[in-house]
Amino acid sequence: xxxxxxxxxxxxxxxxxxxxxxxxxxxxxxxxxxxxxxxxxxxxxxxxxxxxxxxxxxxxxxxxxxxxxxxxxxxxxxxxxxxxxxxxxxxxxxxxxxxxxxxxxxxxxxxxxxxxxxxxxxxxxxxxxxxxxxxxxxxxxxxxxxxxxxxxxxxxxxxxxxxxxxxxxxxxxxxxxxxxxxxxxxxxxxxxxxxxxxxxxxxxxxxxxxxxxxxxxxxxxxxxxxxxxxxxxxxxxxxxxxxxxxxxxxxxxxxxxxxxxxxxxxxxxxxxxxxxxxxxxxxxxxxxxxxxxxxxxxxxxxxxxxxxxxxxxxxxxxxxxxxxxxxxxxxxxxxxxxxxxxxxxxxxxxxxxxxxxxxxxxxxxxxxxxxxxxx
Numbered sequence: 001x002x003x004x005x006x007x008x009x010x011x012x013x014x015x016x017x018x019x020x021x022x023x024x025x026x027x028x029x030x031x032x033x034x035x036x037x038x039x040x041x042x043x044x045x046x047x048x049x050x051x052x053x054x055x056x057x058x059x060x061x062x063x064x065x066x067x068x069x070x071x072x073x074x075x076x077x078x079x080x081x082x083x084x085x086x087x088x089x090x091x092x093x094x095x096x097x098x099x100x101x102x103x104x105x106x107x108x109x110x111x112x113x114x115x116x117x118x119x120x121x122x123x124x125x126x127x128x129x130x131x132x133x134x135x136x137x138x139x140x141x142x143x144x145x146x147x148x149x150x151x152x153x154x155x156x157x158x159x160x161x162x163x164x165x166x167x168x169x170x171x172x173x174x175x176x177x178x179x180x181x182x183x184x185x186x187x188x189x190x191x192x193x194x195x196x197x198x199x200x201x202x203x204x205x206x207x208x209x210x211x212x213x214x215x216x217x218x219x220x221x222x223x224x225x226x227x228x229x230x231x232x233x234x235x236x237x238x239x240x241x242x243x244x245x246x247x248x249x250x251x252x253x254x255x256x257x258x259x260x261x262x263x264x265x266x267x268x269x270x271x272x273x274x275x276x277x278x279x280x281x282x283x284x285x286x287x288x289x290x291x292x293x294x295x296x297x298x299x300x301x302x303x304x305x306x307x308x309x310x311x312x313x314x315x316x317x318x319x320x321x322x323x324x325x326x327x328x329x330x331x332x333x334x335x336x337x338x339x340x341x342x343x344x345x346x347x348x349x350x351x352x353x354x355x356x357x358x359x360x361x362x363x364x365x366x367x368x369x370x371x372x373x374x375x
Contacts, residue, residue, distance in 0.1 A: 004177025004296030004312045006146040012073045012143065013123035014128055019066035020119060023054065029031030029052040035128050042212035042361050044131070046155045046351070048103055048114065049227040051133030057113025059285050062144055071132050074141045074151065079292035079320040085135050086156060087112050092163050092171075104234055110135075127363070135159075136351075138210075142362030150362035151293045154354040155210075161342055162352040177340050177352045177375045183328045185317045186279040188269065192278075193317075196269035199258035202328040204245045206339035206353050214337070214357045218261040248324055259318055259328065263357055266303050270317025271305075279310060286331060286360035289338045289354040304336050319343070335359060 020032055024137050031054040033040065038126035045051050056355035070151050072080045083128040093100065094110035101109030107113075115134030122128060126146040132139045136157030152246050158173045165171050172178075188196055209221035223238040230238060259267075271282055283305060290301035305313055313333030319326045335356050358364050 008296045009143045009148045015070040016123040022063045040098040051116040053116035053118030072341040149365045152356045157351045176351045180285045198316045199255045199318035201255040202326040266314025268314045271313040272311035
């Protein structure tokens with residue numbers, strides 16, 4: 001009987017092969033790289049920079065459909081709907097900024113066509129990987145011996161986090177991640193909150209940034225580190241943007257130190273010190289992240305925080321508790337880390353990332369695979 005992970009990998013391979021077969025010349029060279037290409041495969045971003053690969057804007061409509069079929073193969077229906085919405089936010093953001101945003105190498109600063117697809121290796125071989133990257137979207141899937149083994153890092157953002165629609169309900173692609181996180185922190189009693197609140201001031205970004213590997217002591221990176229090879233002039237522009245953001249928050253070195261990652265022992269309130277209803281809220285928050293992917297993957301991720309394992313997880317919060325106040329939270333446990341922040345653009349610019357500190361990019365299974373095939 002074929003496993004769900006193997007069936008999913010087969011669907012991904014069919015979509016990737018169809019895309020690559022439709023391309024030629026420079027576009028195929030941009031889209032198809034050898035596996036593992038470690039330096040490039042683990043290099044990722046969530047800013048409007050060159051993510052590496054072939055851009056949707058450079059594909060004909062039928063080719064775009066092939067690319068989006070590949071993207072959809074690695075997402076649940078809700079996950080794909082969220083990703084498609086985030087990509088469309090570029091048009092809203094362009095309006096918000098007065099159509100003036102500019103970035104090096106781009107004719108249009110906010111461009112829904114600047115999402116890049118790259119396939120690493122031959123999908124027919126059974127061991128390969130693919131990614132989609134662009135502003136506020138970074139998805140990575142790794143297939144080993146014909147089964148999907150990794151779907152992290154998985155980064156989604158929203159700028160604006162909330163924008164008006166006709167009628168009473170705004171467009172909020174990451175509403176679940178924010179609202180459920182706030183519901184959890186506000187459900188804590190005074191003593192629990194004192195433990196969970198690790199800083200009164202939220203950081204400007206997630207602590208892990210776009211590092212290929214997470215490590216103890218990691219803190220939010222300088223903005224210039226989350227761009228592909230900025231020149232000196234643009235690096236200075238990014239530094240000034242970051243300075244203004246930190247000044248607006250009142251961020252000090254002590255606040256940054258408070259949110260540094262500690263991989264062995266999660267910061268904040270242990271799930272074991274929560275009531276049963278609070279633990280269910282914690283699971284609901286985690287589900288918003290892991291249910292980005294198809295059930296075959298999401299079920300395995302949810303097993304990491306099953307009843308007997310949930311006690312090893314910690315919940316940490318930084319910043320204000322009320323809507324409209326800059327805030328950040330982290331849920332961390334064995335083989336799973338999620339981070340959320342909404343601090344920029346007057347608290348209307350959100351990031352929500354899901355990592356596996358031990359197995360991002362499938363590195364744990366790839367190490368075993370290399371050892372098994374060494375002789």
